[in-house]
Amino acid sequence: MEPRWLTDEQQDTWRALVGLILRLPSALDTQMRRDAGISHFDYLVLSTLSTAPERTMRMSELAAEAEASLPRLSQVVAKLEKQDWVRRAPDPADGRYTLAALTDTGWEKVVATAPGHVDEVQRLVFDVLPKAQQRELKEISRRVTRVIEGD
Amino acid sequence: MEPRWLTDEQQDTWRALVGLILRLPSALDTQMRRDAGISHFDYLVLSTLSTAPERTMRMSELAAEAEASLPRLSQVVAKLEKQDWVRRAPDPADGRYTLAALTDTGWEKVVATAPGHVDEVQRLVFDVLPKAQQRELKEISRRVTRVIEGD
DNA sequence: TAGCTTCAGTTAAAGGTTTAACTCAGAGAG
DNA sequence: CTCTCTGAGTTAAACCTTTAACTGAAGCTA
Numbered sequence: 001m002e003p004r005w006l007t008d009e010q011q012d013t014w015r016a017l018v019g020l021i022l023r024l025p026s027a028l029d030t031q032m033r034r035d036a037g038i039s040h041f042d043y044l045v046l047s048t049l050s051t052a053p054e055r056t057m058r059m060s061e062l063a064a065e066a067e068a069s070l071p072r073l074s075q076v077v078a079k080l081e082k083q084d085w086v087r088r089a090p091d092p093a094d095g096r097y098t099l100a101a102l103t104d105t106g107w108e109k110v111v112a113t114a115p116g117h118v119d120e121v122q123r124l125v126f127d128v129l130p131k132a133q134q135r136e137l138k139e140i141s142r143r144v145t146r147v148i149e150g151d
Numbered sequence: 152m153e154p155r156w157l158t159d160e161q162q163d164t165w166r167a168l169v170g171l172i173l174r175l176p177s178a179l180d181t182q183m184r185r186d187a188g189i190s191h192f193d194y195l196v197l198s199t200l201s202t203a204p205e206r207t208m209r210m211s212e213l214a215a216e217a218e219a220s221l222p223r224l225s226q227v228v229a230k231l232e233k234q235d236w237v238r239r240a241p242d243p244a245d246g247r248y249t250l251a252a253l254t255d256t257g258w259e260k261v262v263a264t265a266p267g268h269v270d271e272v273q274r275l276v277f278d279v280l281p282k283a284q285q286r287e288l289k290e291i292s293r294r295v296t297r298v299i300e301g302d
Numbered sequence: 303t304a305g306c307t308t309c310a311g312t313t314a315a316a317g318g319t320t321t322a323a324c325t326c327a328g329a330g331a332g
Numbered sequence: 333c334t335c336t337c338t339g340a341g342t343t344a345a346a347c348c349t350t351t352a353a354c355t356g357a358a359g360c361t362a
Contacts, residue, residue: 003266004273013285014272016292018195021172022218027299039318044169060340067173072319074342096327096340115154121165122155128294134164136287141167143279148178177320190348211310223349225312247310247357 024124031120036113041068043113045076046085046102050110055102058091062100085109175275182271187264192219194264196227197236197253201261206253209242213251236260 006014028040036043048065049055057065063073077100080086085106091097102110126134157165179191187194199216200206208216214224228251231237236257242248253261277285 003269006269006272010277010285013289014276016289016296017276019218019296020292021175023296023299024172067170070341098341118154118157121157124298125165125168125295126161128298129291133287133291134161136284137291138164138167140280140284140288141171144276145167145170145174147275147279148174151178221311249311
């Protein structure tokens with residue numbers, strides 16, 4: 001069974017994509033650590049919570065939205081809890097779930113941090129891509145993540 | 152100075168892209184660990200070396216091609232050296248540089264591992280993207296990484 | 303030649319992530 | 333009612349990555 005080797009064209013594309021997935025995360029991290037003292041993933045957790053009803057979500061829901069494993073989320077939320085940005089409590093409706101809630105100081109942290117983050121996203125991504133490519137990027141990302149989810 | 156908030160459309164795109172950059176690396180890692188017992192980054196280092204003249208490169212060159220920091224590369228190469236896949240020696244032409252060379256067993260490891268890797272790349276990326284989107288993906292990735300490099 | 307500087311590379315420590323084992327609440331079967 | 337099963341969440345250990353400090357080779361200046 002002969003493997004399906006990449007064409008030269010595909011190799012170029014693949015190398016470019018690998019460059020992207022290796023560099024973009026660390027670029028986002030750099031900006032967040034420099035300007036807000038937290039990692040990009042910390043911010044993702046806080047900002048995801050900030051958009052939820054009551055600014056509260058179950059840990060497992062939050063993990064799914066933030067594309068994280070539950071152990072990873074658990075560690076990070078423990079850290080955020082020490083800063084008093086998040087608080088955890090068992091779900092009164094079903095003790096198996098844990099509700100994570102954004103505190104007022106956590107909300108303030110998001111508000112203070114969001115502008116620098118969106119500026120960076122604009123600068124790194126949207127400023128350099130014409131509208132048509134922005135549309136393609138959404139479609140491409142969804143198609144690839146859909147396959148991965150299917151596994 | 153009002154921050155340049157993302158439009159709804161841009162938010163969708165951004166979320167999709169974040170999903171991609173969080174999931175694709177771990178999907179690649181999963182396949183490599185399962186089928187070859189090494190990380191995707193280990194493979195990237197080995198395969199990059201395998202394409203170099205004499206299968207030999209300076210550490211700093213290799214770090215640049217593999218988009219890695221030098222400390223990270225140094226650790227990984229130390230590990231690969233223990234498996235006798237790579238050997239290091241000072242550059243005779245200039246003792247400040249270190250040459251990393253792929254051994255014969257290292258070459259065999261790449262040959263044995265490549266088919267499973269390319270199959271996975273085809274499956275996750277190229278199989279789900281029409282040619283036009285493949286072209287866009289290359290262009291998009293290059294534009295974004297170019298900005299990041301510029302920093 | 304001595305001494306300063308620069309830069310490649312390694313090493314050590316701190317922090318983050320993953321994997322596997324464990325705890326515990328609720329649901330269902332007998 | 334009790335036993336078992338399932339699945340959410342935490343914890344511990346191994347591993348990996350980053351940051352900062354260190355080593356050592358070559359070049360430059362006096």
